[in-house]
Amino acid sequence: MAKSRKVADDVMIERLGQAFKDVGFEGASMSMLSSATGLTKSSLYHRFPNGKEQIAEEVLQHTRRFLESQVFPILQGDLPAAKKMALFTSAMSKVYLEGAESCLLNMLSPPxxxxxxxxxxxxxxxxxxxxxxxxVAKASGATDATARNRAEQVLIELQGALVVARGISDLSVFSRMLDRLPAIILQP
Structure with missing residues (x-):
């Protein structure tokens, strides 16, 4: 009979991801990650023999699977550009808990x-x-160069709003940024 896991894999990965979002890669010790999951350090090392690096990689893979199923299809689908941006901003609001959540991509970035x-x-x-x-920008009439600039601006606004909202403890910064995102991509 197979031994059941103390913590389901998806729950464990979510908890590990939250720990990284809270303190970043460098700040997350194996003790902290153990505490976040409710598993002993030896259990974590059994599951992740390469330690914190492997944990971070698997958390990123989990995040990537979410984006591939929930976000990228919005941007690549056949809907009108305005509808894509409305769905994208809604998804980003959920992903980042309306600005209360740090970006995992930032928190796991190497030096x-x-x-x-x-x-x-x-x-x-x-x-x-x-x-x-x-x-999406090209579908709304932008040239390749303009579309690139607009896409970069959206990511800059998104990431910057997360930092500022956290830094000044004001989630409305993130909300206002989400309201601006569609206009950045869809402007004539």
């Missing part, structure tokens, strides 16, 4: 000029977000 598997996965995710947003 500048230090490549690792997480950094590569994060770059690929941002590139796919850029490509999807560019597709």
């Amino acid at each position: 500048r000029n230090q490549a690792n598997a997480c950094g590569q996965a994060i770059a690929e995710t941002f590139h796919q977000l850029l490509d999807g947003l560019m597709t």
Whole structure:
């Protein structure tokens, strides 16, 4: 008979992701990650033999699967551009709990000029977000160069609003930014 896990994998990954969102990769010790999951450190090492790096990679893979099923299809679908942006901003509001949640992609980013598997996965995710947003901008009439600039501006606004909202403890910063996002992409 197979031994049942003390914590279901999806619950464990969610808890680990939350720990990384709270304190970042460097701030998350194995003791903290153990506490977040309710598992012993030895149980974590049994599940993740390569330690915190493997945990971070699997948390990113989980996030990536979510984006591939819930966010990227919105941007690449056949809906009108305005509807895509409405759905995208709604999804971002949910993903970031209306601005109360830090961005996992930011919190797991490696130090500048230090490549690792997480950094590569994060770059690929941002590139796919850029490509999807560019597709929406082009569908609304933007040239390739303009679409790229608009897509970059959306990601800059999104990430910046998360930092500012957290820094000044004012979630309305994030809400106002979400209201501006469609106009950035859809402007004539």
